[in-house]
Amino acid sequence: MSHPATVADVALAAGVSRQTVSNVLNRPEVVRPATLSRVQAAIEDLGYRPHASARRLRTRQSSTLGVRLEPVHGISGAVLDRFLHALVDSADARGMRILLFTATDVADELAHIERLVEGSDVDGFVLTSTFHDDPRPGWLADREVPFVLFGRPWGQPEDRIETLPWVDVDGRAGLHEATAHLAAAGHRRIGFLGWPSPSGQGDERRHGWQDALAEAGLATEDPVALVCEDDVAAATRTVARAVAEGAAVDALVCASDTLALGARFALGASVPVVGYDDTPVAEALAISSVEQPLAAAAGAALELLMGSGRSVLPGPTGHHLLTPRVVWREDVGVRPVTDR
Amino acid sequence: MSHPATVADVALAAGVSRQTVSNVLNRPEVVRPATLSRVQAAIEDLGYRPHASARRLRTRQSSTLGVRLEPVHGISGAVLDRFLHALVDSADARGMRILLFTATDVADELAHIERLVEGSDVDGFVLTSTFHDDPRPGWLADREVPFVLFGRPWGQPEDRIETLPWVDVDGRAGLHEATAHLAAAGHRRIGFLGWPSPSGQGDERRHGWQDALAEAGLATEDPVALVCEDDVAAATRTVARAVAEGAAVDALVCASDTLALGARFALGASVPVVGYDDTPVAEALAISSVEQPLAAAAGAALELLMGSGRSVLPGPTGHHLLTPRVVWREDVGVRPVTDR
Numbered sequence: 001m002s003h004p005a006t007v008a009d010v011a012l013a014a015g016v017s018r019q020t021v022s023n024v025l026n027r028p029e030v031v032r033p034a035t036l037s038r039v040q041a042a043i044e045d046l047g048y049r050p051h052a053s054a055r056r057l058r059t060r061q062s063s064t065l066g067v068r069l070e071p072v073h074g075i076s077g078a079v080l081d082r083f084l085h086a087l088v089d090s091a092d093a094r095g096m097r098i099l100l101f102t103a104t105d106v107a108d109e110l111a112h113i114e115r116l117v118e119g120s121d122v123d124g125f126v127l128t129s130t131f132h133d134d135p136r137p138g139w140l141a142d143r144e145v146p147f148v149l150f151g152r153p154w155g156q157p158e159d160r161i162e163t164l165p166w167v168d169v170d171g172r173a174g175l176h177e178a179t180a181h182l183a184a185a186g187h188r189r190i191g192f193l194g195w196p197s198p199s200g201q202g203d204e205r206r207h208g209w210q211d212a213l214a215e216a217g218l219a220t221e222d223p224v225a226l227v228c229e230d231d232v233a234a235a236t237r238t239v240a241r242a243v244a245e246g247a248a249v250d251a252l253v254c255a256s257d258t259l260a261l262g263a264r265f266a267l268g269a270s271v272p273v274v275g276y277d278d279t280p281v282a283e284a285l286a287i288s289s290v291e292q293p294l295a296a297a298a299g300a301a302l303e304l305l306m307g308s309g310r311s312v313l314p315g316p317t318g319h320h321l322l323t324p325r326v327v328w329r330e331d332v333g334v335r336p337v338t339d340r
Numbered sequence: 341m342s343h344p345a346t347v348a349d350v351a352l353a354a355g356v357s358r359q360t361v362s363n364v365l366n367r368p369e370v371v372r373p374a375t376l377s378r379v380q381a382a383i384e385d386l387g388y389r390p391h392a393s394a395r396r397l398r399t400r401q402s403s404t405l406g407v408r409l410e411p412v413h414g415i416s417g418a419v420l421d422r423f424l425h426a427l428v429d430s431a432d433a434r435g436m437r438i439l440l441f442t443a444t445d446v447a448d449e450l451a452h453i454e455r456l457v458e459g460s461d462v463d464g465f466v467l468t469s470t471f472h473d474d475p476r477p478g479w480l481a482d483r484e485v486p487f488v489l490f491g492r493p494w495g496q497p498e499d500r501i502e503t504l505p506w507v508d509v510d511g512r513a514g515l516h517e518a519t520a521h522l523a524a525a526g527h528r529r530i531g532f533l534g535w536p537s538p539s540g541q542g543d544e545r546r547h548g549w550q551d552a553l554a555e556a557g558l559a560t561e562d563p564v565a566l567v568c569e570d571d572v573a574a575a576t577r578t579v580a581r582a583v584a585e586g587a588a589v590d591a592l593v594c595a596s597d598t599l600a601l602g603a604r605f606a607l608g609a610s611v612p613v614v615g616y617d618d619t620p621v622a623e624a625l626a627i628s629s630v631e632q633p634l635a636a637a638a639g640a641a642l643e644l645l646m647g648s649g650r651s652v653l654p655g656p657t658g659h660h661l662l663t664p665r666v667v668w669r670e671d672v673g674v675r676p677v678t679d680r
């Protein structure tokens with residue numbers, strides 16, 4: 001950028017001191033009207049614009065939120081990217097910007113957060129991918145740094161959990177809806193494929209399946225619940241082995257699209273499969289999937305952090321648990337009830 | 341954040357003027373040694389840290405690059421997100437941060453860029469998704485705002501094209517490698533599925549296929565070149581119709597993974613298909629695909645913009661065309677040459 005006009009240029013052009021120019025910009029009420037209009041004319045003539053950093057320094061706000069950009073892996077990796085897109089949109093509407101950083105692990109993330117806090121580079125943080133015994137909420141709360149979690153405060157101390165601000169999507173409700181719909185359509189042996197416990201999200205999703213089975217009166221026999229790591233090939237092996245060993249399922253709800261894709265390979269297209277996250281893979285292969293309301297989640301996170309205003313609140317609190325919906329793509333119409 | 345120590349606090353504690361504290365921070369050589377150590381002790385005691393905005397104001401640098409976060413759609417949408425991840429990593433290593441913004445279209449993007457430039461909020465831009473007659477490079481070049489393109493300056497005026505800084509991946513080389521490998525493995529009727537012309541990237545990829553066919557002596561008969569929009573169902577229809585009308589292909593190279601997936605549905609697993617972008621979908625379905633070197637592209641973009649240093653150069657220029665590689669996932673071993 002070529003030499004921009006400075007306060008000194010404006011002062012020279014208007015024949016006033018730099019302090020007077022500063023007063024015109026920050027406390028115009030203390031400047032005499034004739035001087036005010038002379039300085040304003042010079043500002044206009046020179047095209048002077050106060051430096052953004054100077055504006056921010058005056059207000060002691062960076063108008064910036066820090067967000068860790070997490071490594072993308074696998075089919076569902078894009079979900080956090082989609083949340084980030086929604087967050088940037090919501091933040092933009094409130095005059096806030098998003099500053100990205102990456103980290104190799106949680107310790108490195110805390111080191112980044114510490115640097116950003118010490119430099120007053122951000123007004124607060126949006127933390128994603130919460131996990132059991134996550135050290136980040138405590139670290140930030142102890143330092144009175146505003147933040148909001150996308151994800152529940154799994155396993156946080158009881159005295160803290162009430163006040164932590166978080167937004168999450170109710171995976172239990174999502175799996176409940178998927179399972180109840182399949183049951184209503186006549187499926188009687190609805191299995192579940194998830195991750196090993198303990199897993200905050202995975203356990204919630206399994207409970208949703210269990211609840212719906214019980215409500216539909218389908219939980220009397222031992223329902224098929226399978227677990228494996230979140231990997232397509234592992235899911236295919238796990239489901240194929242279970243079927244070979246006699247597990248009978250006429251539908252399968254899964255904790256992720258990755259698991260659903262693996263299950264689809266093992267079961268073929270005749271057994272309805274429901275995934276989670278409504279990824280492009282599920283869409284491309286016409287696999288039904290639970291869709292997270294990411295735009296609503298981003299909006300709710302900013303509402304906790306900023307209320308209805310344009311600056312970060314000193315001590316955000318409260319939470320929102322949003323309900324997802326199932327995107328149905330397969331034929332899960334009513335079947336004859338034969339095996340009861 | 342609770343009340344942080346200010347310059348006034350330090351001045352009061354050290355019994356000096358605020359100007360002296362400022363001198364200690366910015367021009368310590370002009371401060372008497374005894375005063376210097378008294379002020380430094382007060383800074384230490386109070387835990388005072390210069391405000392980041394103030395630091396940036398002193399250097400007239402924001403240490404920030406602006407990047408538009410583009411809407412994600414479809415299977416390949418995540419490629420720009422993966423580039424962004426690599427860019428944040430590379431920028432972090434140079435002390436630069438990435439500021440994100442979204443825009444509804446190019447006019448809106450230019451409005452955002454203009455606001456960021458006028459506020460001195462960024463030192464430069466990384467522009468993605470270049471297209472024919474893209475107005476952004478001219479707009480920025482006219483205003484001497486540093487930028488680099490990820491994507492070639494398709495259709496820019498001749499007098500400008502030489503000096504525009506850009507980084508791109510050589511899709512022509514990628515399709516050439518894929519086609520040459522299939523030809524060497526014995527395939528004789530290697531078709532192409534791409535997008536309608538003119539398409540900068542699509543036409544480059546088609547040329548790579550044509551070059552390799554000619555080199556392998558396979559271009560004498562009319563090779564099968566199909567086009568459709570970038571959609572799975574459209575690709576399936578297009579390939580199925582061509583096959584029904586007598587088009588014989590024993591392998592197919594495609595301009596995208598979306599097209600490759602549609603082609604796979606139409607052709608079945610016995611005909612090797614190669615996609616482009618090495619998306620999670622291609623990996624999950626074991627479809628071979630051309631992988632873009634996104635980390636290298638991000639590093640090259642920053643090198644054009646910043647040289648080897650830690651600040652943006654006033655007038656970046658030059659370009660890098662990077663070679664992708666094919667990730668082979670299908671059996672494309674040597675076949676008996678029967679149909680020549």
